[in-house]
Amino acid sequence: RKEVEQDPGPFNVPEGATVAFNCTYSNSASQSFFWYRQDCRKEPKLLMSVYSSGNEDGRFTAQLNRASQYISLLIRDSKLSDSATYLCVVTLGFKTIFGAGTRLFVKA
Amino acid sequence: DADVTQTPRNRITKTGKRIMLECSQTKGHDRMYWYRQDPGLGLRLIYYSFDVKDINKGEISDGYSVSRQAQAKFSLSLESAIPNQTALYFCATSESSGGAFYNEQFFGPGTRLTVL
Numbered sequence: 001r002k003e004v005e006q007d008p009g010p011f012n013v014p015e016g017a018t019v020a021f022n023c024t025y026s027n028s029a030s031q032s033f034f035w036y037r038q039d040c041r042k043e044p045k046l047l048m049s050v051y052s053s054g055n056e057d058g059r060f061t062a063q064l065n066r067a068s069q070y071i072s073l074l075i076r077d078s079k080l081s082d083s084a085t086y087l088c089v090v091t092l093g094f095k096t097i098f099g100a101g102t103r104l105f106v107k108a
Numbered sequence: 109d110a111d112v113t114q115t116p117r118n119r120i121t122k123t124g125k126r127i128m129l130e131c132s133q134t135k136g137h138d139r140m141y142w143y144r145q146d147p148g149l150g151l152r153l154i155y156y157s158f159d160v161k162d163i164n165k166g167e168i169s170d171g172y173s174v175s176r177q178a179q180a181k182f183s184l185s186l187e188s189a190i191p192n193q194t195a196l197y198f199c200a201t202s203e204s205s206g207g208a209f210y211n212e213q214f215f216g217p218g219t220r221l222t223v224l
Contacts, residue, residue, distance in 0.1 A: 008148065034212075043198060043215035044151070087150065096213070098143075100150035 001026055003097045004090050010103035017078045021102045023071045023088030033064050035073050036087040038101065044087055047073075078106045111135045112216040114199050120222045121189050129184045129219050131199030138204040140182040141213065142166075142174060144195040151198065157182055158204060189223040196220050 006023045033050035050062040061074040083106045088099035112133045138159045143151040153166030155174040175183045200213040
């Protein structure tokens with residue numbers, strides 16, 4: 001079983017749609033959780049941190065469920081510019097584990 | 109100017125050749141990392157360094173070596189390249205902090221390496 005698993009997609013959605021990504025992690029001792037965004041052929045960049053209380057940044061909402069060991073990312077009112085791969089990231093001590101990513105295509 | 113730079117950006121080499129990928133940063137971060145990215149596998153850590161005198165193996169260090177020449181420079185070498193080392197390689201940096209607290213990693217633009 002992979003340490004961090006994501007649905008690879010791709011998710012194809014129209015502009016304005018709401019889309020949700022899930023990520024599961026295998027080690028219950030994992031400490032910190034993040035979503036990174038990676039545009040095609042570009043480097044990953046931090047999108048947002050994920051907290052148990054949930055956190056929101058504009059159209060993006062991230063949630064952590066420690067009991068079920070999953071993380072979610074919700075994107076509301078999708079824009080063409082949201083098209084990218086979204087990487088789930090989990091840390092365990094000094095170890096940082098990246099999921100393989102979920103691809104999103106937003107269509108006009 | 110980019111804070112984290114990598115050279116070369118693209119490289120094609122032959123099996124058995126020695127190759128070095130270089131990473132430089134102007135962010136003043138102590139921690140530096142080398143990852144490779146393969147389709148469907150995500151980013152995997154090759155080596156990491158928490159300061160100039162500290163070098164640690166990651167999950168896939170076999171066939172690779174590194175050198176931390178200065179706080180700002182971290183090089184990755186493939187002593188004898190093989191085709192399954194064809195991948196996209198990223199360097200990253202982060203601030204240091206005590207304990208296991210995670211700091212955001214800042215990535216370079218990547219080096220696309222092809223081994224024939």
